[in-house]
Amino acid sequence: MGELGRHRKTSGGMSRRNILRAGSIAGLSAAAVPVLGGTAFAQPGRGQNRLSTFEPIRPPATPLAVRSPYLSTWLASDSLPGTWPSFWTGRTTAMTGIVRIDGVPYVFMGAPAVDAAPVSQGMSQISLVTTATRSTFTLTGGGVELVVTFLSPIEPGDLRRQSAPLSYLSMRASSADGKAHAVSVYIDVSAEWAHGDSGTKVGWASASTSGVRSLTVTPSAPSVLAENGDMASWGTVVWSTPERSGLTWQIGEDQVVRAAAVQAGKLAGTTDPNQPRAIGDHWPVLGLNLDFGRVSAATDPFVVSIGHVRQPAMRYLGAPLQPLWTSYWPSWQDMVAAFHTDFVAASGRASTLDNKVTADARAVGGDKYAALCALAVRQAYGGTELVVRDGKPWAFLKEISSDGNVSTVDVTYPGMPIFLYLDPQRLGLLLAPLLDYAENGGWPKDYAEHDLGSHYPDAAGHNDGQEEDMPVEESANMLIMTAGYLARLTAADAKTFAAAHYPILKRWADYLVGNALDPGLQNQTDDFTGWIAHSVNLALKGIVGVGAMSRISTAAQNAADATHYLSTARDYIGQWATMGQDGAHLRLAYDQPNTWSQKYNGYPDQLLGLGLISSTVADHEAAWYLAHRNQYGVPLDLRHSYTKTDWELWTAAWQHRNAAIRDALITDVYNFANTTPNRVPFTDWYDTLSGRQQGFQARPVIGGVFALLTLPR
Incomplete structure (x- = not known):
């Protein structure tokens, strides 16, 4: 045409x-x-x-x-x-x-x-x-x-x-x-x-x-x-x-x-x-x-x-x-x-980077995983850009093809792995305006903001508090991203960063202590599925967020807080496993028997080395996912046949020691990308039965493909 x-x-x-x-x-x-x-x-x-x-x-x-x-x-x-x-x-x-x-x-x-x-x-x-x-x-x-x-x-x-x-x-x-x-x-x-x-x-x-x-x-x-x-x-x-x-x-x-x-x-x-x-x-x-x-x-x-x-x-x-x-x-x-x-x-530098990505990805996930990583890099970076503010660099992210928000926290979060793997500095620059707004910009709530503005490129904030609230979701996301970033700094730089932002990070952690174990009716990142009460996966994210605060406290050299938050997370995860259990797998929500969902929020537990989720729970979930795979992957939950590309690979990273489910998820996503009839920039939301795009395209969340490459080897 x-x-x-x-x-x-x-x-x-x-x-x-x-x-x-x-x-x-x-x-x-x-x-x-x-x-x-x-x-x-x-x-x-x-x-x-x-x-x-x-x-x-x-x-x-x-x-x-x-x-x-x-x-x-x-x-x-x-x-x-x-x-x-x-x-x-x-x-x-x-x-x-x-x-x-x-x-x-x-x-x-x-x-x-x-x-x-x-x-x-x-x-x-x-x-x-x-x-x-x-x-x-x-x-x-x-x-x-x-x-x-x-x-x-x-x-x-x-x-x-x-x-x-x-x-x-x-x-x-x-x-x-x-x-x-x-x-x-x-x-x-x-x-x-x-x-x-x-x-x-x-x-x-x-x-x-x-x-x-x-x-x-x-x-x-x-x-x-x-x-x-x-x-x-x-x-x-x-x-x-x-x-x-x-x-x-x-x-x-x-x-x-x-x-x-x-x-x-x-x-x-x-x-x-x-x-x-x-x-x-x-x-x-x-x-x-x-x-x-x-x-x-x-x-x-x-x-x-x-x-x-x-x-x-x-x-x-x-x-x-x-x-x-x-x-x-x-x-x-x-x-x-x-x-x-x-x-x-x-x-020459590009060839070196190309070879590094291919070799590293092949070593942890094989040729198909290397192909997915190669396809994701430019898209992930291309959703962000660098600016200067008061003489210092900052980075912003556009929520491409969905709401168009500025620096959406739960879009930055799934894309985090590529920056942890390739470019931790970039993640720090993306966190900078999110932290600055909560600390100095007039954000009025005790939990983390959803985004910095309703539409890119105007980071106008939400000083009236009117935004798409995701209290447990975004608070945990910010703590997990910060802990992941600190782990890639020198001890001195990590201490400086953690100390500079400690009050706001502690505020969010304390919100999670009071709300994460059993979230009320809340929205969460997969907002297209609707609000949900007592979500087992959201609770997991919040508990891992509390554990992430223990890592931040350690970086800030606050041993008492580190002990407090880690012990709280350990106490909560035991209750979580009991309340969420439904036979040999975990439920979608505590109060919904005979349900299930993909617990991709297990990945940051592995990323931060918290060791909260027991191997028994992980193995039971892996067996359940293998039994409920469709042609192009494991659905997000039993209500729909669609899934998300980023979460499939997050789950593969959580289960990285279980070759059967890890390799199955990689193969399923590869087969989808390689054969889908929808010719759009790599979507992160597709149907696992038809291989068709459900929505979204070109989003920087595709950086989540790199989750396996962020784990210790």
Whole structure:
């Protein structure tokens, strides 16, 4: 669909592009079958798609440029040619790739129709390899092999590099038939990247700074700190590449710019003067073209970066916050130049990280677990971003695709494992504003807040107390995350942190002492299942939260409190096991016999080394889960057949010594991700019978996949 037939209308008066807009977010699979007609190239073949291999998994949607909540573009199909890339919501964020081989054009990315210069064929995709940081497509056509790599760097512990809202795209050509071929590569992005409404007027520009050519597009009347369709309504899209011989550029109507590349293999170096104009008015694109000349051996890569720069980035309690990158570079132009200078080194660091994730995950959970971890990394990081507040770094998280809240505690919590494993500093930065708000921001209640604001990027707080209260849930979450973070600091740093926040943490722990053993009617993180009284799983979380306070007290060198909270947790867990028992398994709720639920909150007991849950209880639960598995996993409880990806892997981590249930859960989630018909960024809520998405996508909670990698080995 996408940009095909832009000047045509369907019989119903809706453009083919708008047909895609009308689809539901969950129905993204429609984007995988372009509507072709007129001069559009022939789809690279449903038969050709079957030839493509996928290593180590066929992603439900492949991450392309995934760096922040607003730089989040995916491929919602198997094949790079023939489908428009899209924002995580499903809105087209068009990227076009056309390679001209011996004068013959082939599409290798997107689904363009070029009326003035028809492109009759697409390249054949041979493989897709997905790692923690890269998605690499190998394609062939016209005797040439083209390797297209999307690299979104993950830089644990390097705040400077991690703060850059930029992602790489590189293309390398070589002969596939032993003959030399004339090759030029054209790529563009459309103005759709700049706003969620194609009726919005935008302006564009081209400039060369520090040896880098940057083409940009910006809303002409930006709405600062506002969204449209979850896309930022302010900021600038930056499409950049180093200046080099054979490089040409052009900004203008898609049909005009693409036709120039197809016909001549070069662009005019001009900027369409008809601006500002609506995104959907002759669809302006930012085009780049590199003439490789005669190609036999592999070329040097054609490296382009895509970014979205916004100032300010957030608002916290009424005060605007700048993106953290402004602490390191005086302008985005300087940042982009540094990003390109760093490409070779960044690629090396990315390979090291890719290899580490694969090796570590394979060692604890096998090849399928390694595949799930590789798929989760960019998505987990891409739901967060770094800002600066009073000269110090902070991190915020967006509750993507559900409520859109700012730094939701029970969304940060399930995503915690990836940061404990790869980047504890990042977890500390995510905790910082949550603690600050409770301590200094006017939060009025004795238990932890649910979030920092009703909608990203405005962390307005809830000083009136009106929010989605989850008292036991969020208080325990904050204590468990804090204890996990402290365990990864030096003793001195842990003492400093624990002492600085001790009063608020103790307040939450004392709330749990009074309420965790038998929670009243409360909401909890799986709020789609409804409020529940006497929840056995919620009680478990609260008890582990009390135990977590013992670890925090130890870090703060308060031995008396450490003893008190640990003994309380031990006393409570004994009562919990008795009250929750229902034959050979635990109940859903204390007062509901003949019920059961998945006790994923056993994982933090293992994480913190508390040893609260007896091996007998754990073994009985494992046997019950094995007996109640469906094709794609264990349901959350007996009321529905759906489950959550993060909780499946949390349960696998809790049961990591029981190979049968651990491996079964890993296999079930892998099989779901590898075969689900819903082509959306890795969902964490799906049906265990059909393998279909139940809801949610692209959420940072997917970092919970890493739970097994946080345990002592």
